[in-house]
Amino acid sequence: MKEMILDIHSTNIATLKKKIENRDAKIGVIGVGYVGLTLSVQLANKGFEVLTIDKDHFKIDQINKGNSYIEDVSNEELYSLVKKNKISASLNMDIISSYDVLIICVPTPLTVNREPDISYIEEVSHIISKYIRPGQLIILESTTYPGTTNEVILPILNKSNLEVGKDYFLAHSPERVDFGNKMHTRVNIPKVVGGVTSQCLEAALTLYKQIVEVIPVSSSTVAEMVKLFENTYRSVNIGLVNELAMLCNRMGINVWEMLDAAFTKPYGIQSFYPGPGVGGHCIPIDPFYLVWKAREYDFSLKFVELAGEINSNMPYFILEKLTYLLNHNNKTLKGSNILILGVAYKKDISDYRNSPAIKIIELLKKSNASVSYHDPLVPEMKLSSKDGHTLYSLDLSVNNLNTIDAVIIATDHSAFDLDYIVENSCLVLDTRNATRKLKNKEKITYL
Ligand SMILES: NC(=O)c1ccc[n+]([C@@H]2O[C@H](COP(=O)([O-])OP(=O)(O)OC[C@H]3O[C@@H](n4cnc5c(N)ncnc54)[C@H](O)[C@@H]3O)[C@@H](O)[C@H]2O)c1
The missing domain is CATH 3.40.50.720 (NAD(P)-binding Rossmann-like Domain)
Incomplete structure (x- = not known):
């Protein structure tokens, strides 16, 4: 009996990896704002069939017409992917069971008290937990505090009675794109990837290797911390030059x-x-x-x-x-x-x-x-x-x-x-x- 279960589990990851490598894996991107739409286009350009899902009627309507609403994706590129049936769009989450990979790109704002508002991540995780099936890979791309994937998403998905790392796979890979930057784009910025288990990491690496260089880390929590460190590094250094600008202003020195x-x-x-x-x-x-x-x-x-x-x-x-x-x-x-x-x-x-x-x-x-x-x-x-x-x-x-x-x-x-x-x-x-x-x-x- 134990051997049979092991066999089913190894079939799950082996089948998923094969589907991804053969471009047969169907991918659902949940939340198609700046991050979700560019990611969808990148995946579709590599031959994957991508369903974009959003609550926003306007965005869904625009995607289905092949109209882009962000600078980093051209109308021509989107239109041609929609025409080739590589990208489609839906308001409906109840079809996600038929997708092999689900990537979450929803907003992570602050509350009025300047605390993390992860309600969008929680809402989507609850919906996924209703439809999740064996063999699926779930990835969070939204920026969030270290521990979110493990401490928030995992307990919600576990309500499904499926076992992470065996029945399904859960990982975090933060989006690092700098919109408007023509030199460093999605295609050449390496992707940091961390899984909840080693099997989860393996599954997520298999996906991202198809589109970009990957940097594996030992857990989803490390991957979350990497992204926060990168942006905090910028914030601290900008803070330093801003403070110097105010001093230079007082001293009559041109800071520039x-x-x-x-x-x-x-x-x-x-x-x-x-x-x-x-x-x-x-x-x-x-x-x-x-x-x-x-x-x-x-x-x-x-x-x-x-x-x-x-x-x-x-x-x-x-x-x-x-x-x-x-x-x-x-x-x-x-x-x-x-x-x-x-x-x-x-x-x-x-x-x-x-x-x-x-x-x-x-x-x-x-x-x-x-x-x-x-x-x-x-x-x-x-x-x-x-x-x-x-x-x-x-x-x-x-x-x-x-x-x-x-x-x-x-x-x-x-x-x-x-x-x-x-x-x-x-x-x-x-x-x-x-x-x-x-x-x-x-x-x-x-x-
Ligand atoms: N914009 C950037 O420069 C950038 C760069 C790196 C990382 N990020 C991070 O990526 C995440 C997404 O950022 P963005 O700029 O794309 O945000 P965005 O607001 O442009 O897009 C998020 C989309 O999610 C949709 N959404 C919200 N709840 C939903 C739900 N329950 N179901 C389906 N769709 C839902 C919204 O309608 C919206 O279209 C954030 O965590 C952000 O911090 C953003």
């Missing part, structure tokens, strides 16, 4: 000149630049996941918390600097017309989630300044749910620019005609060193 010179050192230093604060789905959020988990172990992550504090203070610093500059022009912030140039959280992308520009706009409004923005990639933007306002990108006509008292360059999109903008503005506060190549810098002040 200083950093450019420092980064010529060929070893022991890596380039990070200051800015109006951090944004997006990773840097402002992930360190808080680590800080929260560390507390469970009576451990306070001092560097990490301090960097978070400095980075979230940057919009306030920008406001102080703007007030000072307006004063010098005999103007007050109250009643001034301020234009924010670029609201996406980084260059050349349309994603403005958690963008520091949002905080700057909110602070300006609180000070009774009149605020508008221009961003060719973000035609309209919603402020926080508290505010509920929708703003629309302002056309940069000479007439419009002439009504503006100060321009804050918050994002350095390549599309900006900075010569034209500076020439037709009275005052420019450049938080990104975007105007460094301009000849006439008279109206410009740098962070």
